[in-house]
Amino acid sequence: MALCPCGSEYDFENCCGPIIAGALAPTAEALVRSRYTAFVKHALDHVARTHAPEVRQDFNRAEAERMAAQCEWRGLEIRRATETGDTAEVEFVVRFRRERQDHASVTVSTFRRDQGQWLYVGTKEAPKGVPVRVTKIGPNDPCPCNSGKKAKKCCGTNPAVR
Amino acid sequence: MTEARHFHCTACGQCCYGLLPLTLKDALAHAARFPLAFLWTPAPPTSRHVALTAKLGTLLTLPNKTKLAVLIAPVAYLPASFPCPALRTDMLCAIHTDKPLRCKTMPFYPYRDERAQTEFLVPRPGWLCSTSQTSPLVYQNNQLVDRVDFDAERKELLDQAPVLRRYADYMVKHSPALLGTLMQVTNHPRAEHLVTSLSSFLTATRAPDTHAIARLQLPVLEHYAALTLKDPMLALFHQRYHDSAIEMAYLSNASGV
Numbered sequence: 001m002a003l004c005p006c007g008s009e010y011d012f013e014n015c016c017g018p019i020i021a022g023a024l025a026p027t028a029e030a031l032v033r034s035r036y037t038a039f040v041k042h043a044l045d046h047v048a049r050t051h052a053p054e055v056r057q058d059f060n061r062a063e064a065e066r067m068a069a070q071c072e073w074r075g076l077e078i079r080r081a082t083e084t085g086d087t088a089e090v091e092f093v094v095r096f097r098r099e100r101q102d103h104a105s106v107t108v109s110t111f112r113r114d115q116g117q118w119l120y121v122g123t124k125e126a127p128k129g130v131p132v133r134v135t136k137i138g139p140n141d142p143c144p145c146n147s148g149k150k151a152k153k154c155c156g157t158n159p160a161v162r
Numbered sequence: 163m164t165e166a167r168h169f170h171c172t173a174c175g176q177c178c179y180g181l182l183p184l185t186l187k188d189a190l191a192h193a194a195r196f197p198l199a200f201l202w203t204p205a206p207p208t209s210r211h212v213a214l215t216a217k218l219g220t221l222l223t224l225p226n227k228t229k230l231a232v233l234i235a236p237v238a239y240l241p242a243s244f245p246c247p248a249l250r251t252d253m254l255c256a257i258h259t260d261k262p263l264r265c266k267t268m269p270f271y272p273y274r275d276e277r278a279q280t281e282f283l284v285p286r287p288g289w290l291c292s293t294s295q296t297s298p299l300v301y302q303n304n305q306l307v308d309r310v311d312f313d314a315e316r317k318e319l320l321d322q323a324p325v326l327r328r329y330a331d332y333m334v335k336h337s338p339a340l341l342g343t344l345m346q347v348t349n350h351p352r353a354e355h356l357v358t359s360l361s362s363f364l365t366a367t368r369a370p371d372t373h374a375i376a377r378l379q380l381p382v383l384e385h386y387a388a389l390t391l392k393d394p395m396l397a398l399f400h401q402r403y404h405d406s407a408i409e410m411a412y413l414s415n416a417s418g419v
Binding site: 055057058059060061062063065066069070099105122123124125 | 361362368405408409413416
């Protein structure tokens with residue numbers, strides 16, 4: 001048994017494992033977690049099939065495969081998950097290391113539930129016009145978690161997987 | 163009435179270096195020759211190029227609700243120090259009859275109004291273009307004397323604009339962070355340009371010939387990745403060649419793409 005890469009502190013088999021294998025994600029947050037874990041586990045069919053039908057062909061599989069192969073995944077942080085009936089919005093931070101550089105990407109994605117299945121619909125601008133993607137965090141750069149502190153005094157530039 | 167301008171190409175080869183904007187058709191037709199990428203260039207909001215840039219490219223709405231005209235150009239993605247792969251050692255073009263429209267129209271530049279072409283008739287430092295009175299008359303009264311190539315390239319740029327707009331909409335929809343990068347590029351003209359990948363374009367436009375294009379691009383990208391491996395000044399170019407090669411390898415092998 002191993003802890004789930006998504007940081008839930010549950011076992012993989014009781015967390016993202018079944019969802020990646022085809023079980024319904026109970027919440028939009030669970031879907032975000034499973035899609036992150038699918039990158040860690042190189043199981044990108046899960047990411048492809050959880051795009052809403054109208055954006056399914058938008059999935060850049062070649063890029064996703066490259067990222068899955070190149071990146072050392074350092075953790076997922078769910079900042080906010082708001083569900084309103086069959087629609088949802090989730091703000092999350094993905095931390096990863098690539099080519100000896102640490103990156104943190106902050107994303108606000110929208111989701112829809114079709115027949116019990118949560119699906120990715122699109123990505124919104126980060127609140128207040130803050131760039132969604134913060135790359136190459138230096139120790140003195142603002143922390144990508146928007147705390148206003150320097151990264152070295154907050155989440156750090158090289159956070160370990162929780 | 164403006165002064166008459168003269169110009170004659172001396173085939174010095176100096177303009178055959180570095181990034182080369184291409185029409186979409188030329189980019190794909192030369193996929194076996196040039197490492198391809200997409201360059202996003204905002205028109206400074208106060209410049210005279212806003213209207214034409216919005217027409218040839220797109221008009222994006224930034225997070226602060228202002229509009230930004232951006233040109234999205236397929237490019238032969240080459241460092242400034244790298245010659246065009248079709249430049250021969252005698253400084254002539256190896257593909258003269260099939261050369262891209264961009265090269266045929268030189269020194270003119272249809273990404274700008276016809277009335278604003280004089281700046282392109284001044285040779286850049288090191289270029290050996292002849293602009294003396296004895297050279298042919300090429301521009302007078304704010305008009306080109308021979309406009310065939312200029313018009314052909316401009317027409318192609320106008321015709322392809324809907325496809326590039328569709329690509330821009332796709333990028334903004336799934337990677338809105340790009341708007342923040344474009345704002346930075348606009349406010350700091352010396353900032354690194356925004357470059358996006360061929361794979362994203364092929365995905366966005368559902369290109370039916372993705373598989374064939376990927377097969378043509380892969381060896382080109384591997385070649386340039388190897389050429390730029392050792393030079394730390396070209397690390398970013400190397401990274402992009404390397405990344406794109408991985409993506410093209412995937413698309414080459416993916417069945418029935």
